[in-house]
Amino acid sequence: TKTLTILGLESSCDDTAAAVVRQAEGARPEVLSSIVFGQTELHSAFGGVVPEIAARAHAEKLDICVRDALAEAGLTLKDMNAVAVTAGPGLIGGVMSGVMCAKGIAASTGLPLIGVNHLAGHALTPRLTNGIAYPYLMLLVSGGHCQYLLVRGPEDFSRLGGTIDDAPGEAFDKTARLLGLPQPGGPSVQAEAEQGDPKRFRFPRPLLDRPDCNLSFSGLKTALMRMRDQIVAEKGGLTRQDRADLCAGFQAAVVDTLAEKTRRAIRLYLAEQPGQPTVAAAGGVAANTAIRAALETVCAEAGAAFTAPPLRLCTDNAAMIAYAGLERFKAGARDGLDLTARPRWPL
Ligand code: KG4
Ligand code: ZN
Structure with a gap:
């Protein structure tokens, strides 16, 4: 039987996140790890999310999130079948940080890259958590x-x-x-x-x-x-x-x-x-x-x-991105290293 294990990255707003989701054939999907670094304190003095500050913080935190997500799952990049990343919609600087990080992983490991719509991530979460059809x-x-x-x-x-x-x-x-x-x-x-x-x-x-x-x-x-x-x-x-x-x-x-x-x-x-x-x-x-x-x-x-x-899976997280990536992967979707970050992307 085929088991799929997907690394997901999320950085489209003010949370930097990485997660590992696994699904064995015929079984319910499982969240093996879900790391979320919030940026609330960084933006609190400004009364809203400042895009430039967000983008820099994402760029700094993404590698750490990935490392922690893999460690918490007890796995390495070699155990992954693909890397999924939020490719939009969202604050473009943050989305680009995530897409660049995922491309780096894909290029260095040969893992397939899957771009995920952030809204599709939210919309598919009830399948991940509650198994609805x-x-x-x-x-x-x-x-x-x-x-x-x-x-x-x-x-x-x-x-x-x-x-x-x-x-x-x-x-x-x-x-x-x-x-x-x-x-x-x-x-x-x-x-x-x-x-x-x-x-x-x-x-x-x-x-x-x-x-x-x-x-x-x-x-x-x-x-x-x-x-x-x-x-x-x-x-x-x-x-x-x-x-x-x-x-x-x-x-x-x-x-x-x-x-x-x-x-x-x-x-x-x-x-x-x-x-x-x-x-x-x-x-x-x-x-x-x-x-x-x-x-x-x-x-x-x-x-x-x-x-x-x-x-914790209703608000922004990367488990939903890994899971949406897993569903896209099963459906045969693959993105190339030319995947672009999209500020707007209606479902
Ligand atoms: O999905 P999310 O984490 O980020 C995106 O917008 O994509 O949603 C964040 C929003 C914020 O506006 C926050 O104030 C709101 O969700 N929120 C809530 C509650 N917890 C978070 N709104 C109402 N009641 C809550 N308990
Ligand atoms: Zn969201």
Whole structure:
């Protein structure tokens, strides 16, 4: 029987990562190692990811990540069948660092090189972690993306709808910035929201009057700014409770919007793919416990199965890249040393 072992690299945003994933024929894939170096501290003084700083840090950390990922798996490059790397979309300097590192490995070892779309990595993660079969409905919610995808195969995605402006993770990050909470905003806003009253402030639920599954999150930021400024004008500043209530109101709006649009996405999905649907969520925002709980409820009501990867594989990591590379490899895909880094790359 054939066993495939793939080294994966990821460096498209602010995490440098390497991982080893293995799959024996007929068996479930296994994550043998997954190393992630976050860059949050490097960027914290700037209120956002600085591309030049990110690219330099990726270039410095990639070799160490690869060494650690191999060591943790107890393997060497000789044990690999291919090296997979995020070739886009993302911050171009970081993507180039990863692609160059992977090319160096491929050129020096003769291993096949496989370019992976970062979004495909997120979208295939539920197959890695939960073993779900094609087809399924994917809700991809991260700091840069928000879309509903009908996933039929490793390279067969159709988009059913998505955000028309900001991604939800971006909205969480902006909310944190406006309220003086630490980045990344998702976890800190979630923690505040758990202490707050979601009914005190009424945030808009955009696009619910439309029958499609498109979303919009940019209005939430404007609403938040207005509410914050009004409190400051009236009382001279925000109390802890004000902050928690604003976070709770904001998060409730995101939860309601995603829940309702997921109901509609399931309907659109069923029109193309009748039967009992499987719905999967991935991307950093799928780590949010309130969002997960709402999606679980919506799916239960619609008779759909719901899965989401464990939190550490929802946010950026290289195991998802190694696994997407493994699926592409099995499907016969190979990239040459002329593989290019792509800042934009729609699925
Ligand atoms: O998938 P990801 O690691 O990176 C990409 O955007 O590709 O997602 C990062 C985003 C950030 O915006 C972060 O604030 C958000 O995911 N996030 C969360 C939570 N954890 C991370 N958003 C809401 N709730 C969370 N618990
Ligand atoms: Zn991501």
